[in-house]
Amino acid sequence: MRWLDGGQSAVMQALDRGPAYLPEGIFAGPPERVLAGMKVHANTISHARLVALEETFPRTREHLGHDQFNAHSRLFIQQPGVTAAALADIGANFPAFLLEAGEGADAADLARFEQC
């Protein structure tokens, strides 16, 4: 598989959907080592997105409590379109998402305020 014509998108699919989607013949080394390497990248990506939301909405996080905020954040970053945004803008639809997720208007308003 050529890197630019399929190899790169195969790696993206594995990062998004899990190691079962990683085709053979791209990475060298024992499978457990390749898996560990992919896991580092997947964790870095997920962690950076969650931290970006925490840093954008510190008061909303305080208002909801860490666990509740984190649960919403983890669901939010899996929504279509969210990951197309730059990290600084990743929370653009987070206030609306909180409302849809059943949080009160106070939490959504606070998030909207923090976006400004």
Added chain:
Amino acid sequence: MNASTFPLPPQVGVGLKPEHYVPAFEAVSASAPFHAGRPAWFEVHPQNYSGAGGPPHRWLSAFARNAPLSFHSVGLSLGSAEGVNLEELERLAALCDRYAPALVSDHLSWRGSASNRYPDLLPVPYTREALLRFAQQVSRVQDRLGRTILVENPSRYLAFCGDTMDEADFLHALCALTGCGILLDINNIEVSATNLQLDAQAMVDAIDPALVGEVHLAGHAREDHPHGPLLIDDHGSPVTDASWRLFERFVRSAGARPTLIEWDSNVPAFDVLLAEAAKADAIMQCLVAVPEPSHALA
């Protein structure tokens, strides 16, 4: 290509963090007494200054008047099959126009696609196909910015099956094709060498020092697995002894270079950062003659 307004001195700089704005500014203000480890320049991630104004830009303007800046981008995605992220490029160009940094750099990596941006630096295979595509994108960036850039060697957790050259050969060919330079990250050498079972000293020795415009030093995390240690480039701890030895090895052969202490997670007190900077400074002072600091540029 235009010469930058302020050349980056071959001395130690630190990554500029909002939590360090006050002590860092005091350290480089004209009235501050000289002390070992005082940063001669600062590096920032331009993506952290993507807004148009506000306190971050007021601080950055103040720093720019007192010390040279290096812009270390993490957002261009030079190795993406889709090509460079044009929105990031335009933002970077605007910031370069505003602050005239001494150096601009990004990474030998890619960050997904327009529909799925990964906040990570993903590896590129060392093949001619990837090289030509990467060189095309570096040239595109350099043409837009009107200056050459540096490209940083990555921290690698994965090796590709189809590599046809090693990292140094890839970087040297990239420099020859585009006129860009190398940002040599010593910690990344240690991380990649450990993870991929390569010889770190040989990796340092293989780099042509004439192409190196900046050096990075940082710490990393370590996980022990049954299949061997896995080093993770998290910039969250002091520089390791192994990296200090690699740095000494590089300086001994290459001479002094602008050298950055990077510390991006678990950010410590500014004094801790200065102590690391003093250590790097002492190595360069010991091994080569370094000119007196010239921090007052305004």
